Amino acid sequence: MFDPKKKTLSIYRARLNRALHYIDKHIGEELLLEVISRAAGFSPYHFHRIFRSMVGETINEYVRRLRLEKSAVILINNPFRSVTEIALDCGFSSSSNFARVFKEHFGMSASEWREGGYYKHRVSKIRQGESKICKTTGKNREESDSDAGYNRDVNPLTEKEHRMRVDVKSLPETRIAYVRHMKGYWDPGLADAWKKVSTWAGVRNLIGPKTQYIGISHDSPDVTPADKCRYDACVSVPAGTKGSGEVNITTLPSGKYAIYHFEGQPQEIKDAYAYMYGKWMPESGYQPADSPCYEIYLNDPEKDPEGKFVFDMCVPVVPVR
Numbered sequence: 001m002f003d004p005k006k007k008t009l010s011i012y013r014a015r016l017n018r019a020l021h022y023i024d025k026h027i028g029e030e031l032l033l034e035v036i037s038r039a040a041g042f043s044p045y046h047f048h049r050i051f052r053s054m055v056g057e058t059i060n061e062y063v064r065r066l067r068l069e070k071s072a073v074i075l076i077n078n079p080f081r082s083v084t085e086i087a088l089d090c091g092f093s094s095s096s097n098f099a100r101v102f103k104e105h106f107g108m109s110a111s112e113w114r115e116g117g118y119y120k121h122r123v124s125k126i127r128q129g130e131s132k133i134c135k136t137t138g139k140n141r142e143e144s145d146s147d148a149g150y151n152r153d154v155n156p157l158t159e160k161e162h163r164m165r166v167d168v169k170s171l172p173e174t175r176i177a178y179v180r181h182m183k184g185y186w187d188p189g190l191a192d193a194w195k196k197v198s199t200w201a202g203v204r205n206l207i208g209p210k211t212q213y214i215g216i217s218h219d220s221p222d223v224t225p226a227d228k229c230r231y232d233a234c235v236s237v238p239a240g241t242k243g244s245g246e247v248n249i250t251t252l253p254s255g256k257y258a259i260y261h262f263e264g265q266p267q268e269i270k271d272a273y274a275y276m277y278g279k280w281m282p283e284s285g286y287q288p289a290d291s292p293c294y295e296i297y298l299n300d301p302e303k304d305p306e307g308k309f310v311f312d313m314c315v316p317v318v319p320v321r
């Protein structure tokens with residue numbers, strides 16, 4: 001039976017997704033309420049209230065938090081970039097404004113964060129009980145400090161880590177359809193995101209032998225509150241495909257990626273990311289590029305007799321400069 005309330009909610013979510021996508025793409029630029037609301041198809045007056053009720057933050061709070069979290073990650077992973085350059089690239093009007101809001105948010109200066117304060121921040125969060133169980137593809141997976149690929153603290157190498165092989169390859173541009181989940185990597189609702197995007201693609205005959213199932217973790221749990229980490233459940237689609245409803249379309253950029261083929265149990269994923277970022281990256285001559293890493297899933301762990309996860313971990317990289 002047709003439910004007009006559900007139809008309206010679906011329309012609102014679709015419009016909100018367009019606004020979130022616009023913010024992501026222009027986070028380093030000036031973001032005005034009028035422009036963001038136009039992307040969503042609402043008037044500025046009403047959209048401000050709609051955004052806050054659906055996201056839980058005002059537009060300004062959301063944008064500022066994303067800018068701060070992005071800068072915090074870059075400070076860790078790009079030690080050769082100056083604090084001022086990072087601040088301006090992340091959309092702050094001046095280095096002095098950035099310094100003030102960074103200290104207010106993280107309780108320390110950007111320089112202190114870069115020099116090891118981020119580790120104290122991480123330990124503090126763990127002690128507060130924010131280490132939970134992650135459900136990335138709708139199955140149990142141990143929450144990793146590095147699910148977004150930003151952990152730099154590596155334990156002594158295990159025998160398996162000694163055998164890890166990371167290849168740097170050029171990957172082509174990939175068109176994807178995605179549904180965004182914004183309540184953390186371990187929230188049960190993540191399975192619904194996968195169901196929505198898979199069903200959407202299936203009824204449009206977009207699923208085939210060459211379809212890739214891709215997960216994008218946008219945030220580092222070391223930096224972002226656990227229940228606000230953003231995850232995109234994605235399927236690759238042909239050029240020209242248009243989104244609808246809660247399903248958005250975007251493109252993963254072409255470029256060089258550090259790729260590790262992972263096969264193992266959920267609890268081993270954390271160590272794989274830790275090795276990539278804490279051991280391999282500093283010795284490779286590369287540093288992470290300014291875009292999210294992603295995982296290309298190659299199996300269904302529920303159908304694997306040992307419950308293994310099989311995926312290619314793809315981290316965008318550029319030469320150290």
